[in-house]
Amino acid sequence: MHLIxxxxxxxxxxxxxxxxxxxxxxxxxxxxxxxRFYALTNEIRCPKCTSGSIxxxxxxxxxxxxxxxxxxxxxxxxxxxxKAYIVDRYGEFADYRPSFDSWNLxxxxxxxxxxxxxxxxxxRQQN
Amino acid sequence: MQLIKISSxxxxxxxxxxxxxxxxxxxxxxxxxxxxxxPVFQQKTLDGKDISNxxxxxxxxxxNIWASWCITCLVEHPFLESLAEDINIVGVNYKDxxxxxxxxxxxxxxxxxxxxxxxxxxxxxxxxxxxxPESFLVVNxxxxxxxxxxxxxxxxxxxxxxxx
Numbered sequence: 001m002h003l004i005x006x007x008x009x010x011x012x013x014x015x016x017x018x019x020x021x022x023x024x025x026x027x028x029x030x031x032x033x034x035x036r037f038y039a040l041t042n043e044i045r046c047p048k049c050t051s052g053s054i055x056x057x058x059x060x061x062x063x064x065x066x067x068x069x070x071x072x073x074x075x076x077x078x079x080x081x082x083k084a085y086i087v088d089r090y091g092e093f094a095d096y097r098p099s100f101d102s103w104n105l106x107x108x109x110x111x112x113x114x115x116x117x118x119x120x121x122x123x124r125q126q127n
Numbered sequence: 128m129q130l131i132k133i134s135s136x137x138x139x140x141x142x143x144x145x146x147x148x149x150x151x152x153x154x155x156x157x158x159x160x161x162x163x164x165x166p167v168f169q170q171k172t173l174d175g176k177d178i179s180n181x182x183x184x185x186x187x188x189x190x191n192i193w194a195s196w197c198i199t200c201l202v203e204h205p206f207l208e209s210l211a212e213d214i215n216i217v218g219v220n221y222k223d224x225x226x227x228x229x230x231x232x233x234x235x236x237x238x239x240x241x242x243x244x245x246x247x248x249x250x251x252x253x254x255x256x257x258x259x260p261e262s263f264l265v266v267n268x269x270x271x272x273x274x275x276x277x278x279x280x281x282x283x284x285x286x287x288x289x290x291x
Contacts, residue, residue, distance in 0.1 A: 121133055
């Protein structure tokens with residue numbers, strides 16, 4: 001009985017590896033490029049999925065975009081240039097870390113703004 | 128009391144913003160690619176001829192992303208065929224085997240003016256495509272409309288016909 005549980009446990013632990021092994025294999029010249037690849041693919045949203053980054057998706061378009069990110073890293077593009085390439089085609093929707101500009105000002109400052117209002121009203125009520 | 132009223136109003140506003148996001152169909156929201164020039168590309172057609180973005184510079188065409196493995200493409204095929212009487216339809220054969228694509232066209236009918244072969248999906252990515260089918264209205268080299276999913280009478284009348 002214990003053996004069955006052990007087999008199930010090991011299989012569950014290996015699931016992410018099995019899923020990952022179905023994806024494309026990316027070979028990098030150095031660790032810096034590799035860490036940039038993982039950081040970028042985690043910050044780019046899969047345009048076909050309800051939610052989730054291209055790193056976490058096996059959708060065909062996510063695989064294609066991972067390949068594009070990989071090719072662009074190898075060709076010497078900066079992170080900003082790669083993000084701009086994706087946003088230009090799929091919009092700000094595809095960027096999990098939207099830029100801090102006038103267009104996204106509310107997105108960045110909105111939560112703080114609401115917190116200040118609620119805090120002010122709360123303390124006024126208390127006094 | 129005032130705090131509860133204002134808080135409720137703010138929370139209700141946030142709720143409606145999220146509700147709007149859920150109700151509005153993302154597939155039919157304004158595409159970021161609309162208004163931009165057709166991407167620069169240089170590829171082969173399904174029958175092996177060279178084609179580039181210059182092809183679109185002086186025409187009004189409907190560009191349709193399709194593949195022989197795509198079931199929805201088969202569903203929209205009869206409607207596109209009816210449109211082909213009035214507008215040139217250029218196909219982008221997306222991530223497909225050229226033999227399967229040619230067989231599919233022979234079996235279901237080929238009304239495409241030309242078919243661009245895009246085996247890696249590179250042109251499709253430059254068009255902001257997320258899968259097949261998708262359609263674009265291109266007027267004199269500029270993308271004016273884009274829809275994701277099946278093209279039908281309602282989408283044609285709502286998104287494409289007004290821009291002709």
